[in-house]
Amino acid sequence: xxxxxxVEKTKRKFIPQEAGKVSLYVCGPTVYDNAHLGHAKSxxxxxxxxxxxxxxxxDVTYARNITDIDDKIIKKAQELGxxxxxxxxxxTDVFHKEMQAIGVRPPDIxxxxxxxxxxxxxxxxxxxxxxxxxxxxxxxxxxxxASDSQYLSLSKRFQEEESKQERIASSSMKKxxxxxxxxxxxxxxxxxxxxxxxxxxxxxxxxCSAMIEKHLAKPNTAFxxxxxxxxxxxxxxxxxxxxxxxxxxSNHALANYWMHNGFVNINGExxxxxxxxxxxxxxxxxxxxxxxxxxxxxxxxxxxxxxFNTQDLQSAKKRLDKLYRLKxxxxxxAVSEEKTPFQEQLLSxxxxxxxxSSANALIDEMIAxxxxxxxxxxxxxxxxxxxxxxxxxxxxxxxxxxxxxxEYFQFGVDAQTKAHLEELINKRNLxxxxxxxxxxxxxxxxxxxxxxxxxxxxxxxxxxxx
RNA sequence: GGUGCCAUCGCCAAGUGGUAAGGCCGCAGCCUGCAAAGCUGCUAUCCCCAGUUCAAAUCUGGGUGGCACCUCCA
Numbered sequence: 001x002x003x004x005x006x007v008e009k010t011k012r013k014f015i016p017q018e019a020g021k022v023s024l025y026v027c028g029p030t031v032y033d034n035a036h037l038g039h040a041k042s043x044x045x046x047x048x049x050x051x052x053x054x055x056x057x058x059d060v061t062y063a064r065n066i067t068d069i070d071d072k073i074i075k076k077a078q079e080l081g082x083x084x085x086x087x088x089x090x091x092t093d094v095f096h097k098e099m100q101a102i103g104v105r106p107p108d109i110x111x112x113x114x115x116x117x118x119x120x121x122x123x124x125x126x127x128x129x130x131x132x133x134x135x136x137x138x139x140x141x142x143x144x145x146a147s148d149s150q151y152l153s154l155s156k157r158f159q160e161e162e163s164k165q166e167r168i169a170s171s172s173m174k175k176x177x178x179x180x181x182x183x184x185x186x187x188x189x190x191x192x193x194x195x196x197x198x199x200x201x202x203x204x205x206x207x208c209s210a211m212i213e214k215h216l217a218k219p220n221t222a223f224x225x226x227x228x229x230x231x232x233x234x235x236x237x238x239x240x241x242x243x244x245x246x247x248x249x250s251n252h253a254l255a256n257y258w259m260h261n262g263f264v265n266i267n268g269e270x271x272x273x274x275x276x277x278x279x280x281x282x283x284x285x286x287x288x289x290x291x292x293x294x295x296x297x298x299x300x301x302x303x304x305x306x307x308f309n310t311q312d313l314q315s316a317k318k319r320l321d322k323l324y325r326l327k328x329x330x331x332x333x334a335v336s337e338e339k340t341p342f343q344e345q346l347l348s349x350x351x352x353x354x355x356x357s358s359a360n361a362l363i364d365e366m367i368a369x370x371x372x373x374x375x376x377x378x379x380x381x382x383x384x385x386x387x388x389x390x391x392x393x394x395x396x397x398x399x400x401x402x403x404x405x406x407e408y409f410q411f412g413v414d415a416q417t418k419a420h421l422e423e424l425i426n427k428r429n430l431x432x433x434x435x436x437x438x439x440x441x442x443x444x445x446x447x448x449x450x451x452x453x454x455x456x457x458x459x460x461x462x463x464x465x466x
Numbered sequence: 467g468g469u470g471c472c473a474u475c476g477c478c479a480a481g482u483g484g485u486a487a488g489g490c491c492g493c494a495g496c497c498u499g500c501a502a503a504g505c506u507g508c509u510a511u512c513c514c515c516a517g518u519u520c521a522a523a524u525c526u527g528g529g530u531g532g533c534a535c536c537u538c539c540a
Contacts, residue, residue: 009470027540035540042540072538157469157536204538231540232471238539261540262471263533270534299489300479305472305533312478315490322489325503357480361488371504375497437499444501455502464502 001056001351003227004303006235006260007154011353014257016226022053022060023216025255027208027230027238028110030067031091032076035098036278037297037308038231038264038271044294045261045302045354046229047104048398052350055397063109063215065208066092069201070113074191084191098281101290102297103399111211113202117193119210120202123249124182124195132248136173139185139198145178148244154258155236180241182206205241212242213250221252228255232262232303262305264297271308279308288313289411295320295400298356319360320400321464326367327391327405328462329374336389342366343393350397359398366390409464413452421452425461428454 001014016022026046029039043064050060068088077084096106113120124141127133132147145151181203186192192199202210217224224246230239239258246254264271264279271278284293296316300306342362349358370387373380395402410418424447431439444454453464 029540030538038540040540045540070538155469155535229540233535233539236469236535237537263540265533270539303471304479307478309478312490315478319489322504329504355480357489358487361480364488368505372506375505432499435499441500453502455504456498457503462503 001053002353003257003259004353005257006232006303007258012257014226016058017221017223017256018218020057020059022058022227023225024050024053024060024062024227024229025208025212025216025225026062026064026107026228027234028064028066029091029095030070030072031088031095032070032073033091034280034282035095036264036271036280037284037293038278039095040098040102040104040281040293041264041297041302041306042229042231042261043099043104044102044297046259048298048302048350048354048356049227049229049259050105051397051399052347052354055347055393056351061109061216062107063111063211064107065211066095066110066112067207068092068112068114069191070204094282098285098290101285102281102294103291103402104294109215111215113207113211116207116211116214117202119214120206121195123206123210123213123245126249127182127245130248133182134175135197138173139183139187139200140173140181141183141197141203142174142179143182143241143244143248144175145180145244146176148248150247151178151244152240154240154243157236180205180237182245205238206245208238209242209245209249209254212254213246217250217252223253223256224250225255227257227259229259229261232260235260261302264306264308266308287412288317289403289408291400291403291408292317292320298398299360301357302354319364321409322367323363323391323394323401324403324405324408326370326387327401328409329371330384330387330391331405333384333388335392336385337392338385338389340386340389340393342386342390346393347397356398363394363400406462409462411465413465417450421447421450421463425454425463429461 002011003014004011024046026042029035046062046064050062053060066088069084073084073087077087080087099106124133127143128135128141131144133141133143135141183195183197183200183202183206185198185200187199192201212224212228228239228242235258243254246252266277266279269277281293292313296313297306299316299319346359346362349355349362352358366387370383373383391401394400413421424443428440428443428447431437431443447454447463451466453466455462455464
């Protein structure tokens with residue numbers, strides 16, 4: 001396995017700290033709103049990573065957190081007049097369902113910030129003890145960036161300029177504008193937790209470091225985790241600060257490999273909360289099968305920026321359709337698990353920093369070759385068995401083609417329409433048998449007007465929602 | 467202003483020193499009652515200029531044009 005390390009800025013051979021085992025931590029969502037395509041992209045990338053590592057025989061422990069305490073959540077709760085937990089439970093549930101819809105498997109560990117305050121407080125205590133953090137008169141606790149000689153080594157920035165660039169009126173209590181909060185005191189009686197420094201809430205960056213130490217890190221290792229992942233925008237300041245906290249409170253560095261996925265843009269613009277141009281997963285899932293979204297979002301290399309548009313989505317769907325048509329063709333055959341050269345090739349392509357684009361090319365070539373042979377006379381028993389094995393491998397590693405192929409082509413068609421279609425198809429087949437082609441073509445036009453394509457095959461007439 | 471990324475066929479997109487994958491669209495053909503699907507064939511020298519090299523889309527320098535981070539963000 002080779003992974004592009006976004007801190008070293010080079011592709012590195014992946015060597016886990018403990019032979020055969022991988023620990024992976026990815027920054028998860030703050031649950032106060034619906035997930036958008038960017039959340040989907042990030043979750044998909046690391047879902048794929050775990051699948052590839054597992055296919056390569058590694059035992060992966062994957063943790064992705066849920067941030068369920070945050071100013072934005074509190075704000076939302078206040079706006080809606082609801083309890084915080086009502087908000088976070090609701091959006092956590094939505095997130096889980098949407099992830100399932102796009103084939104993202106649940107992480108092994110999904111720690112919540114509210115359930116790990118003990119770990120955060122003990123990390124704060126250690127940082128203060130080590131003189132890497134200080135308490136202000138207000139009861140805030142800040143990380144002392146000047147105390148960490150390696151601060152900014154991750155994002156490779158320069159301290160002086162950062163200070164100059166400070167745009168927010170800095171708290172007079174901070175020693176240095178770059179210092180960031182580990183604990184923010186709360187005095188107005190809103191949501192808070194008790195601590196040795198008074199009531200307050202944990203800082204944004206602390207949560208990840210603390211939960212990694214608690215759930216993934218092992219004693220006497222050079223790094224807390226093998227791989228740390230997240231969106232490209234998290235490198236600074238989030239990951240920089242996480243790394244500082246961990247290195248200054250423990251005897252190991254945070255991560256051996258850093259992976260950052262590129263962004264999903266809409267019409268060439270970054271999708272973001274402040275720009276208000278988010279494309280929510282829940283809306284996309286109304287119009288497209290979750291697997292189409294998965295296929296589309298994974299079609300481009302994970303590090304590249306991704307420009308979302310419906311034309312490209314359609315073209316991705318057509319590509320996935322071909323995989324499903326082959327599945328239709330082989331429907332009902334026994335699943336095979338045998339090893340084939342194709343699988344080795346596919347895995348080796350994916351092991352090269354998740355080259356999904358090349359993987360798709362290989363799959364398309366396999367599909368075309370298989371179809372070509374199936375078009376010739378013969379039983380093709382061996383080919384069929386190998387193809388079944390290949391398709392199963394594609395499902396397992398890439399999560400493509402996991403559905404019933406007939407149902408896949410019926411996405412968004414209700415039961416009533418299905419019954420109507422069956423009726424029309426029967427009528428058309430009768431007309432065809434009677435060689436009344438004018439009538440059968442007329443019915444086909446009628447069906448096409450419903451957005452449904454017909455295909456006459458030796459095994460009968462099938463329909464597909466376009 | 468600082469830091470970094472990117473620029474490959476009409477569109478999407480691999481390839482990062484050895485002579486341009488794949489998909490969508492398009493055209494032609496096979497198959498089909500006709501279609502659809504499937505298959506076959508056809509379609510780019512890689513933003514510009516200079517350099518290094520036997521050899522460059524791939525390295526170096528200089529342009530031009532996009533984008534991101536530096537503020538909550540996946």
